[in-house]
Amino acid sequence: MEAFRSEPVPHAVPVVGMIGAGQLARMTHQAAIALGQSLRVLAAAPADPAALVCADVHLGTDLPAMRAFSRGCSAVTFDHEGVPQEHLRALVADGVPVHPGPEALLHAQDKLVMRRRLVELGVAVPQFAPVREPADVERFVADHGPAVLKAVRGGYDGRGVWMQPASVAELLASGTPLMVEQLVPLRRELTALVARSPFGQAAAWPVVETVQADGQCVQVLAPAPGLDDEVAAGAQHLALRIAVELGVTGLLAVELFERPDGRLVVNELAMRPHNSGHWTIEGSRTSQFEQHLRAVLDYPLGATTPTAPAVVMANVLGAAAPPNMELDERVHHLFARFPDVRVHLYGKVERPARKVGHVTVLGADMATVRERAVLAAEWLSTAVWSDGWSVHAPRGAGADAGAREVARA
Amino acid sequence: MEAFRSEPVPHAVPVVGMIGAGQLARMTHQAAIALGQSLRVLAAAPADPAALVCADVHLGTDLPAMRAFSRGCSAVTFDHEGVPQEHLRALVADGVPVHPGPEALLHAQDKLVMRRRLVELGVAVPQFAPVREPADVERFVADHGPAVLKAVRGGYDGRGVWMQPASVAELLASGTPLMVEQLVPLRRELTALVARSPFGQAAAWPVVETVQADGQCVQVLAPAPGLDDEVAAGAQHLALRIAVELGVTGLLAVELFERPDGRLVVNELAMRPHNSGHWTIEGSRTSQFEQHLRAVLDYPLGATTPTAPAVVMANVLGAAAPPNMELDERVHHLFARFPDVRVHLYGKVERPARKVGHVTVLGADMATVRERAVLAAEWLSTAVWSDGWSVHAPRGAGADAGAREVARA
Numbered sequence: 001m002e003a004f005r006s007e008p009v010p011h012a013v014p015v016v017g018m019i020g021a022g023q024l025a026r027m028t029h030q031a032a033i034a035l036g037q038s039l040r041v042l043a044a045a046p047a048d049p050a051a052l053v054c055a056d057v058h059l060g061t062d063l064p065a066m067r068a069f070s071r072g073c074s075a076v077t078f079d080h081e082g083v084p085q086e087h088l089r090a091l092v093a094d095g096v097p098v099h100p101g102p103e104a105l106l107h108a109q110d111k112l113v114m115r116r117r118l119v120e121l122g123v124a125v126p127q128f129a130p131v132r133e134p135a136d137v138e139r140f141v142a143d144h145g146p147a148v149l150k151a152v153r154g155g156y157d158g159r160g161v162w163m164q165p166a167s168v169a170e171l172l173a174s175g176t177p178l179m180v181e182q183l184v185p186l187r188r189e190l191t192a193l194v195a196r197s198p199f200g201q202a203a204a205w206p207v208v209e210t211v212q213a214d215g216q217c218v219q220v221l222a223p224a225p226g227l228d229d230e231v232a233a234g235a236q237h238l239a240l241r242i243a244v245e246l247g248v249t250g251l252l253a254v255e256l257f258e259r260p261d262g263r264l265v266v267n268e269l270a271m272r273p274h275n276s277g278h279w280t281i282e283g284s285r286t287s288q289f290e291q292h293l294r295a296v297l298d299y300p301l302g303a304t305t306p307t308a309p310a311v312v313m314a315n316v317l318g319a320a321a322p323p324n325m326e327l328d329e330r331v332h333h334l335f336a337r338f339p340d341v342r343v344h345l346y347g348k349v350e351r352p353a354r355k356v357g358h359v360t361v362l363g364a365d366m367a368t369v370r371e372r373a374v375l376a377a378e379w380l381s382t383a384v385w386s387d388g389w390s391v392h393a394p395r396g397a398g399a400d401a402g403a404r405e406v407a408r409a
Numbered sequence: 410m411e412a413f414r415s416e417p418v419p420h421a422v423p424v425v426g427m428i429g430a431g432q433l434a435r436m437t438h439q440a441a442i443a444l445g446q447s448l449r450v451l452a453a454a455p456a457d458p459a460a461l462v463c464a465d466v467h468l469g470t471d472l473p474a475m476r477a478f479s480r481g482c483s484a485v486t487f488d489h490e491g492v493p494q495e496h497l498r499a500l501v502a503d504g505v506p507v508h509p510g511p512e513a514l515l516h517a518q519d520k521l522v523m524r525r526r527l528v529e530l531g532v533a534v535p536q537f538a539p540v541r542e543p544a545d546v547e548r549f550v551a552d553h554g555p556a557v558l559k560a561v562r563g564g565y566d567g568r569g570v571w572m573q574p575a576s577v578a579e580l581l582a583s584g585t586p587l588m589v590e591q592l593v594p595l596r597r598e599l600t601a602l603v604a605r606s607p608f609g610q611a612a613a614w615p616v617v618e619t620v621q622a623d624g625q626c627v628q629v630l631a632p633a634p635g636l637d638d639e640v641a642a643g644a645q646h647l648a649l650r651i652a653v654e655l656g657v658t659g660l661l662a663v664e665l666f667e668r669p670d671g672r673l674v675v676n677e678l679a680m681r682p683h684n685s686g687h688w689t690i691e692g693s694r695t696s697q698f699e700q701h702l703r704a705v706l707d708y709p710l711g712a713t714t715p716t717a718p719a720v721v722m723a724n725v726l727g728a729a730a731p732p733n734m735e736l737d738e739r740v741h742h743l744f745a746r747f748p749d750v751r752v753h754l755y756g757k758v759e760r761p762a763r764k765v766g767h768v769t770v771l772g773a774d775m776a777t778v779r780e781r782a783v784l785a786a787e788w789l790s791t792a793v794w795s796d797g798w799s800v801h802a803p804r805g806a807g808a809d810a811g812a813r814e815v816a817r818a
Contacts, residue, residue, distance in 0.1 A: 012735060013756070029462075030439045036736070036754025036766065038462045053438070053447045053464050285749045285771075299741055303749035307716055307771075326421060331444070332708055340694045340712035345445025347422070357445065362694075362716075 013037050014297050017069055018050070020079035021057070023346040023355070024273040024289075025050035027281070028079070031289035042069045049346040050079075063087045070096040075296040077250055078272050081109050082154070099198070099249040099296035100271045107246050108271045112152050112179050121245055123238065124265045126257075131178035134168040140180045152177040161215055184265055186257040190224050191276035192239035193253050195291045195301055202243060203291065203301040204236040205284055210255070210276050214353065217275045219374065220313040222283055222306070225366050228262070235264055242269070251292045253277065275315070275355075280304075282342050282360050283311035308362035310369045314377035316357035318350040323383035330380050337389065341376045422446050423706050426478055427459070429488035430466070432755035432764070433682040433698075434459035436690070437488070440698035450488075451478045458755040459488070472496045479505040484705040486659055487681050490518050491563070508607070508658040508705035509680045516655050517680045521561050521588050530654055532647065533674040535666075540587040543577040549589045561586040570624055593674055595666040599633050600685035601648035602662045604700045604710055611652060612700065612710040613645040614693055619664070619685050623762065626684045628783065629722040631692055631715070634775050637671070644673055651678070660701045662686065684724070684764075689713075691751050691769050692720035717771035719778045723786035725766035727759040732792035736765075739789050745800065750785045 013036045018025045021043035029039040029050055042058045042065060043051035051057045058069040066087055070076050075097050088102035100108075107114040118125050127144045130152075131137055141147050149168065151160035162171075163183075171178055189210045196202040207227060211219035224232070239254040246252075246269075253274035255267040277288035286294075286302025294301050323330065327350065331343060338361075345357040357380065361373040378386050422445050427434045430452035438448040438459055451467045451474060452460035460466045467478040475496055479485050484506050497511035509517075516523040527534050536553045539561075540546055550556050558577065560569035571580075572592075580587055598619045605611040616636060620628035633641065648663040655661075655678075662683035664676040686697035695703075695711025703710050732739065736759065740752060747770075754766040768785045772778040787795045 012737060013754075014737060026442060030442050033435060033439050033462045034751075034753045035740070036756055038756070051464075053442045055460075055462050055464060055466070057464070285751075294744065300744035300748065302744065305749065327445070328421060328423060335703065335709035335711065339709065340714065342443075342694075344443045345422075347445055347447070 014074035015040055015056075015072055016293055016296060017042065017073035017076045018079050019066060019069070019076065019083055020044075021048035021050035021054070022079050023049045023348070024079035026053055026346060027278075027287075027344070028273060028289045028292065029054050031287055031293055034290070035293060037293070040069065040073065042066065047347075049348055052347045063090055066091060067094065070094070073097070075099050077292065077296045078105070080272065081105065081270070085109070101247065101249065104246045104248045105271055108269045110153055111150055111268075112177075114269055115179075117246070118242070118266055121242070123242065124263065126184045126265055126267075127182040129180050131168065131172070131180050133172070137168050137180050144182045146183040147180050148183050150179050150181055152179050159215075184257045185260055187260050187262075188224075188258050189267070190227070190235060190256040190258055190264070191220075191253055191274070192235040192256065193251065193274060193277045193280075193288060194236065194239045194243055195251050195288075195295045196240075196243040196248050197295045197301060198249050198298045200244075201301050202240050203286075203304050204240060205277065205280060205288070205304045206306060207232045207235045208276055208279070216315070216317070216353065216355070218315045218317065218377075219370070220276050220279050221366060221370060222279045222311040222313075231262060231264070238264070238266075242266075250295045251277070251288055278344070278358050279311045279313040279360055281344070283307055283313075283362060309364050310366040311360065311362050312366070312370045312373040313358055313360045314373040315355050316345070316359065316377050316380040318352050318354040318356055319382045320352050322350070323381070325383040327380070330383050333391070334376055334379055336391065337379075337385075338372060338376055341372065343376075343380075423483035424449055424465075424481055425702055425705060426451065426482035426485045427488050428475060428478070428485065428492055429453070430457035430459035430463070431488050432458045432757070433488035435462055435755060436687075436696075436753070437682060437698045437701065438463050440696060440702055443699070444702060446702070449478065449482065451475065456756075458757055461756045472499055475500060476503065479503070482506070484508050486701065486705045487514070489681065490514065490679070494518070506705075510656065510658065513655045513657045514680055517678045519562055520559055520677075521586075523678055524588075526655070527651070527675055530651070532651065533672065535593045535674055535676075536591040538589050540577065540581070540589050542581070546577050546589050553591045555592040556589050557592050559588050559590055561588050568624075593666045594669055596669050596671075597633075597667050598676070599636070599644060599665040599667055599673070600629075600662055600683070601644040601665065602660065602683060602686045602689075602697060603645065603648045603652055604660050604697075604704045605649075605652040605657050606704045606710060607658050607707045609653075610710050611649050612695075612713050613649060614686065614689060614697070614713045615715060616641045616644045617685055617688070625724070625726070625762065625764070627724045627726065627786075628779070629685050629688050630775060630779060631688045631720040631722075640671060640673070647673070647675075651675075659704045660686070660697055687753070687767050688720045688722040688769055690753070692716055692722075692771060718773050719775040720769065720771050721775070721779045721782040722767055722769050723782040724764050725754070725768065725786050725789040727761050727763040727765055728791045729761050731759070732790070734792040736789070739792050742800070743785055743788055746788075746794075746798065747781060747785055750781065752785075752789070 017040040019042045021041040025041045026049040032039040038055050040056040041050045041054050044061050077099050091098050115128050129140050149162040191210050192207050194204045206223035209221040209224035210217045243252045253270040256264045273288050280287045285305045342360040348356045359376045361369045363369040426449040428451045430450040434450045435458040441448040447464050449465040450459045450463050453470050486508050524537050538549050558571040600619050601616050603613045615632035618630040618633035619626045652661045662679040665673045682697050689696045694714045751769040757765045770778045770782040
């Protein structure tokens, strides 16, 4: 008996094509299935997270691959920012409905273009300057104080950001376009996530706090604890306004710094499902993944109502040293301790600091929810309970209320 | 550029194989993705609902196909009851971990075996008798009053049940094994859904009310409105006890009749994800699909806590006459009116009374939630708003609170 590729869907349903087949595409496929669809993904490699679970997988990264992939798609969208502008423009010239379009997406690809545009719009951003020679950095630091060096294109998850501007000459010599940016004193980081459709409808989720480690988002608290209602509404309106001004179709994540005085400045923009929105799978009536599909297909958008007072997402990162327990066994133990924790694994090989999954916890009290989410994610990463909990400890020690709901036959 | 089949998952994750690739397998695949897996399905046809969305699809219905399919599976399970016992026993003899096992599954395949076993266990069931000749039916009706004729094997969704026992001779002549059963006077139908793992852990969801039309489940109200707490707990314990006594691994749905005096009698058993449990996708911390995977893999089970006070699932059935609007356009209008309604479409061609999808609505008040779910499902079926709502009506007429959460950019 031969394995076979699926035939086309037997009735007219939209086909959304996603360029890139990482975990964002993987989770978008789950949302597409509910809408009667099957996400088509363009994978760079056969073992990409979405390629492992989708029925409609194309392989390739060049323009001919994108063209073949786009044929018959109702909308083409992205799970990363890495598609060159010339490819995007070629697809648009072919008549492919690309969402977000190249003009909008450029602002998520090029930090200098983004910063300059936001300044034009009167949006608060850190002081910045392009870097053409090492002296530009010295001048900037003399004028504005402590600074951070950033690659204008291609940075993510802490890559493309240098706190020590010692390597300017070397980076410039290697052809990396650079900018320098004021190191903003900050209380914490926030994200305002919104969606906008080609028709012009838009929807915003509650503003969340994002917690970073080594430049990567590792926890998301929804809603951002203690955030003033007016400030939160202001951040949502800012994100909606940026979406309109840049002509974004699909999701827009506006990463924000909250300064010690409470003022917000925009850090980065992303126009795709975003790590800060994973909590919406269980924590919002409509997940970011379904909303992105609805937006790029110009469907009416879904309600963004939270489903619990406190939701925390924690990323599962590959541990520094391989844990002394298989991932499957770690899942087993996690489920035994926390029957209510939601687990999402991406099918990725574990490597140090690599995002291989996430967990989500929902509840009434943010501190409790956060503690449980962090314990769960750390356990899956390392096979260590950081609170010292042991399955052999006396009853009650670290026992979980959820466990008592599960009867023993 | 060639489309290609995915390579094996790059780290050791369990492979669950599901025989049958209908909507139950389709929704199980969504749950498998979150657990880092990819469901393997054995489809009867390439356009089966799960075959359209899964990466790992085998084709076939005979024992050689099942054997090839089962190779390398950590567990093999089912999305229907139609696998012959001799095939199941052959797989078990090969060493395949089949869940539920043949002995347990027999009770979901053969109504006479099931009835006799439940009687042995002291469980209340309708009066029944095997039918070998038409006179058996006449005798039964003379003794017990109004009766219903059932096929001992193979019935589902109203098929295999005859209210008029006129055709007994004809059915017997065609080789259909028959039984006759007392027509139980009933107030309503309920279902108690539980899961049980090989280790012996079990978990129960709240008991739900199921509403039938033409022998098919069309609505599920969770929890069953007005059900006495003790009666509900009794139904859960009954289902857990049956799961233990029959050695069920995976899900067990116990369909119940609630008699006018409140006593419960068992109607049917199913050992797979069940229509009465679709509400758990959004309405319970752990969905029936994830729980089934956890149970057959002998993972600790998930919390069954409801996520809202009232949850209603309504099936989308193919309309009697084709609606004058494409399904995709119906979805568009549905989303415009009800931004919070959860839609699940199965990728099936619409045919009269065929289950092509379902909707789920969550809220605080059962009556409101139910009204909205029914309106939504009817609209998707027929392109008619049964309350006369029109998009061109004045504001406020039938307007939905959820719509006001969605800002217009």
